[in-house]
Amino acid sequence: MTTMTPAAATLRTAPRPRTAVPGTGSPGDLERDWQAWRAARHAALRDPRGPLSIVAHHWLPPEPTALAGVPGLWWADRHSTHVTVGDPGGGPVLLDAETSRPVTGTRRVVVAEAGSASPFLVAPDGTGTPDDPSGLVAVEVALRTGRALVRLRDPGSDALAAATDRDPVETYPFDAAAVVDVGVRWYDVPRPATVGAAKPGLVHHVEVVGSVDLAGPDGPVTLEVVRGHRGGVTLAFTDTADDVPGWRAVHLTAAALLAERSTGRLRIDLNRASAYPSHFNDHGTCPRPLEGNALPFPVVAGEKDPR
Incomplete structure (x- = not known):
């Protein structure tokens, strides 16, 4: 060709x-x-919490469920995402992203269709409120086609580290x-x-x-x-x-x-x-083009495939 x-x-x-x-x-x-x-x-x-930071995603079930890498039990209904947090027992702790304080009890998060929010952080242990939360994993809550998901955004991801030098x-x-x-x-x-x-x-x-x-x-x-x-x-x-x-x-x-x-x-x-x-990874939900927006020739300009 x-x-x-x-x-x-x-x-x-x-x-x-x-x-x-x-x-x-x-x-x-x-x-x-x-x-x-x-x-x-x-x-x-x-960006430390941009697309290269995403390391995992979890679709939320209707019943409280433990998720890998995220403290608490998570579930979603038609209107909201919920998480309930118990005693971390010295393990990772779910923090409020605004206050950096541990989350206790049950929290409810509401996002609009196609929207998202990052209301929580994950601290590696229960040693208290961190002095600098910027390096912590952010917990993003999103809604796509009526389905709730959680994504983890890690400033220490391998993809971000690799992008430092190239x-x-x-x-x-x-x-x-x-x-x-x-x-x-x-x-x-x-x-x-x-x-x-x-x-x-x-x-x-x-x-x-x-x-x-x-x-x-x-x-x-x-x-x-x-x-x-x-x-x-x-x-x-x-x-x-x-x-x-x-x-x-x-x-x-x-x-x-x-x-x-x-x-x-x-x-x-x-x-x-x-x-x-x-x-850039397997965790995105981005839109595709309109069905007819297909150029029948190569466009040798712009960005190449990141992977």
């Missing part, structure tokens, strides 16, 4: 622009912006031709849609807010964008490159949208195509 870069993908359908328009920025400026984005991205991946994720070299400006069609009314997830049996509910056309070797390919975080949008897609994760996404901020909304164009930097947290 012939591998095609984004530059080659545009050559057969449109003249290759010398710089991306609208907007300003030479190829050197674009690369410096990407380097700054990449540094921030790597810093986020190295990049957390490999990327292709920057390619200015992978910064493309495309027409965007914003929908007057967002369309609700359901997508799959990294874990079988789970789904995510998204809002489709518009569509764009990316040039390919056999003509333009239409992809749809969904509402993202804090007023931004997300373009998630699959492609046929061999050394990338199953799907990636380009996230556009609200500020970027505001700057370009009046032009009817959208700048998509495929150098920023990112792996999802679920691509």
